Amino acid sequence: MVHNRYGHLQHHNFTYHEEDDPEIEIQRTITLWKMLPKFVAVGLFNPIPVARHALGIIDEETRQIVPKNEWNKMIWSSRFWLMGHSLIISSCSIFNTWLPVVYTIFARFYGAPLGRSLDLIQHIGMEVNVRDHRLCTRDVYLNPLTRFLYWNMNYHIEHHMFPAVPFHALPKLHEKIKNQLPQTYPGWLAAYREIIPTVLKQQKNPEYCFTPKLPEETA
Structure with a gap:
């Protein structure tokens, strides 16, 4: 990230x-x-900061740390992060098993x-x-x-x-x-x-x- x-x-x-x-x-x-x-x-x-970045919300702390020319990259990487985690969670329902979460997010x-x-x-x-x-x-x-x-x-x-x-x-x-x-x-x-x-x-x-x-x- x-x-x-x-x-x-x-x-x-x-x-x-x-x-x-x-x-x-x-x-x-x-x-x-x-x-x-x-x-x-x-x-x-804590997915909340990532969710904020995915929505393009840049707080003051982030502004002080991340250069402005990297904000767009940060926003899109946050979106991909949320998308990946959403797919993992969704796969549990699709395949009727908790294993995808057990081996990834919970690891x-x-x-x-x-x-x-x-x-x-x-x-x-x-x-x-x-x-x-x-x-x-x-x-x-x-x-x-x-x-x-x-x-x-x-x-x-x-x-x-x-x-x-x-x-x-x-x-x-x-x-x-x-x-x-x-x-x-x-x-x-x-x-x-x-x-x-x-x-x-x-x-x-x-x-x-x-x-x-x-x-x-x-x-």
Whole structure:
């Protein structure tokens, strides 16, 4: 989708900048209970913005993100998206089976707990409004299968510093520059052992952020 592509570009340009990053999902005042729905993709499947774009309704947020010369492409891609989903839903009635929806539209929810738990590791609780990606982004080591499913996005500092590097080359890039990066978390649990206490501290002090230690020669 055109809107998502430009929104993600904005995320790369203003990573974890509270006023400019459209992909900040976890504000510093969020509670752990409000975090839980994020793990099952509740609220992520929202066709209303797509429907608005399909009707040619461009809100102010979209105007700030998507260039005007891309609006027509965004409108038509939204229409095709709605048309595709409508055909999938209609096929359930035609063939008298839920399988088309089960294998397509509902599929995003099956892998959501794993995918979302990894997505939340990327930035939550770290420094905000800074230009150094090492201070607002995490790297975490994962097993080969999870890395494959996640397209090596666990090397997320590298992805933000060098977004043109293809996903399959991120492990090699990590090996080349890891001595200039904060220590990589040894796994999923290690990252959350830091994230959860950080979120709890932010309930009492919204200004608190975790600041990773940088190598001395590059700090």
